[in-house]
Amino acid sequence: MWPIGVFASIGSGLGVQLDVVKELGIHSVQLCCPHKENRTKENAESFLKKLKEIDVTISVVFCDFKGESYADIPTVKKTIGIVPKETRAERVQEIREIADFAKILGCDALGIHIGFIPHDKNDPDYAELIQIMRDLSDYLKQNGQRFHLETGQETADGLEQFLTDLHRDNVFVNFDPANMILYGSGEPIPALKKVAKWVRSCHCKDAKWSDSPGETWGAEVPFGEGDVNARLFLETLKEIGYDGPLTIEREIPQDAARQKTEIMQAMTFIENVKKEIL
Ligand code: MG
Numbered sequence: 001m002w003p004i005g006v007f008a009s010i011g012s013g014l015g016v017q018l019d020v021v022k023e024l025g026i027h028s029v030q031l032c033c034p035h036k037e038n039r040t041k042e043n044a045e046s047f048l049k050k051l052k053e054i055d056v057t058i059s060v061v062f063c064d065f066k067g068e069s070y071a072d073i074p075t076v077k078k079t080i081g082i083v084p085k086e087t088r089a090e091r092v093q094e095i096r097e098i099a100d101f102a103k104i105l106g107c108d109a110l111g112i113h114i115g116f117i118p119h120d121k122n123d124p125d126y127a128e129l130i131q132i133m134r135d136l137s138d139y140l141k142q143n144g145q146r147f148h149l150e151t152g153q154e155t156a157d158g159l160e161q162f163l164t165d166l167h168r169d170n171v172f173v174n175f176d177p178a179n180m181i182l183y184g185s186g187e188p189i190p191a192l193k194k195v196a197k198w199v200r201s202c203h204c205k206d207a208k209w210s211d212s213p214g215e216t217w218g219a220e221v222p223f224g225e226g227d228v229n230a231r232l233f234l235e236t237l238k239e240i241g242y243d244g245p246l247t248i249e250r251e252i253p254q255d256a257a258r259q260k261t262e263i264m265q266a267m268t269f270i271e272n273v274k275k276e277i278l
Pocket of ligand 1: 150176179203205249
């Protein structure tokens with residue numbers, strides 16, 4: 001129960017590199033998917049071989065698209081996922097290709113930030129996004145795969161509504177408690193309880209609330225040092241019966257040394273809580 005995982009990348013990306021995964025002694029990763037030009041069968045097979053050598057399995061392959069930026073909340077609205085209209089068609093096609101790439105990697109879950117879904121159910125784009133996600137979910141199902149939607153951009157109520165309207169049995173949630181705070185979408189622990197039945201993976205990430213939630217970013221901080229209440233987060237995961245990987249995410253690839261140190265800090269924090277509550 002609860003193997004420690006880490007968010008990892010091949011080449012560029014927000015995650016840590018495989019040599020760091022090995023050094024940290026971690027055996028589970030969520031993989032930030034490489035961009036189109038590197039998503040070849042040969043690359044997948046050679047990557048898989050490397051993973052085998054260090055005894056690492058991939059729990060979730062995460063979609064990552066060119067042109068996405070998390071610089072600030074307005075930029076996220078404009079650039080992330082399948083909500084922006086200019087890039088929608090090409091990204092929808094890419095998701096199918098990423099699913100096929102993940103299949104070669106032997107991974108049955110695809111993680112995605114779909115972007116800011118309209119809050120108003122009567123917005124015509126809401127229905128269009130539901131239809132797109134239904135088609136994609138059906139494609140994944142044929143591949144024997146699930147979708148894990150990353151939390152943050154929606155409130156728990158909004159996410160529950162979207163999942164209910166989607167009405168597909170292979171769509172779940174990747175719960176990131178820090179994102180709820182960073183995006184100003186609500187208190188993470190009640191949100192986790194609300195969407196509990198959909199939670200199939202999670203990010204151990206922490207953050208502090210901004211002065212203007214929903215308008216400006218809060219600050220991402222090491223797991224255990226923010227407003228998530230990391231211990232209660234783990235206790236609540238136990239309470240809802242979650243037994244999958246605890247994937248540490250620390251998105252500061254520009255400072256690899258600090259990223260590694262803070263991941264190690266998170267590992268120690270998690271190990272200590274595990275000893276007490278499991
Ligand atoms: Mg996350």
